[in-house]
Amino acid sequence: MMKSLTPALLICFAISACSETTQVSDDLEDSQTNIANPTGRTERLGSNPGERMVRIGEGGPRFDACQAVGRVTGLRGGQLDVRISPFDSAKQKDAIAEGQSVFICTRSHDQQWLGIVYDKADAANEEGGNEPSADCGVSSPVRSKRNYDGPCASGWVESTFVKLVAG
Template identity: 45%
Template sequence: MTDLPRYLVAMLNHPLRALLGTVLLLAGCDVDPPNRNTLDTADVSATALDPGTVAVRIGESGPAFDACAIRAVVTEAGDATVPVRAAPFDEGGETVRVANGTRLYVCTRSIDQRWLGVVVVPGTESTDDCGLQARVERPRSYDGPCISGWVPRALVRLTAN
């Protein structure tokens, strides 16, 4: 133990410090890391890889839940419409505009929680679920038939399913 730095020798000579050091060392190890929202090129569409586009991810709640289990409705547009953007920021390209009363599936959120990754439900009376009420085995980019994108959280109200 003479080859070890003095602070390591002092730490190892005290059982509580040794235990703490071991716990801290192991805390940095991640043998099988959970989903870190990394891109899986096997299920990412070409548009998801375009600069300025962030794909809406489905299945983030796990395989026991619907692909997008939260519903919302646009409520704060006033007389205007709300742009659905290709990325979660104001400079993101506009995919489509939606009016008050438009129903949405909320699939994910931006890191800062200011943007919601949504899928727009077609029509006001439609029962089409856009393929989102089924469960998915693992998180992936949405590639279904409905329009998807990002809306500001402040402009929608979460609703019950």
């Protein structure tokens, strides 16, 4: 009985493969006739070619997604630039004030930059507590390492200006 089913299954797979190939071929043909977009590719919205996303879950599934909390300090009245990548020349995407609490999620290889997650509405937590007022979805474990995708803001800051307060 198994021998009689094998050829039938092979024929079914071959037919389905041909129909999928035709669909892919049609899509490719349509995209190649579009002069404005000959490759058929679409750009990710909000993406920047130089951006390095902040990664969460680096401690593994038994630890919080971001394992430490820090507070911005030592600015002498200014604001700390939040950049899209861990480099001095990277584009600035935001700035945060002294006293702002942040979740520390990752570090650059040279340890000079921290990948942080922070609540934009949590400007300088006035109670002086160690925890940011919003959870930002990083205070509990995640299954595996991944890029942080919200609901709070994220970026890279110089580690010199962030004091570890918990974690």
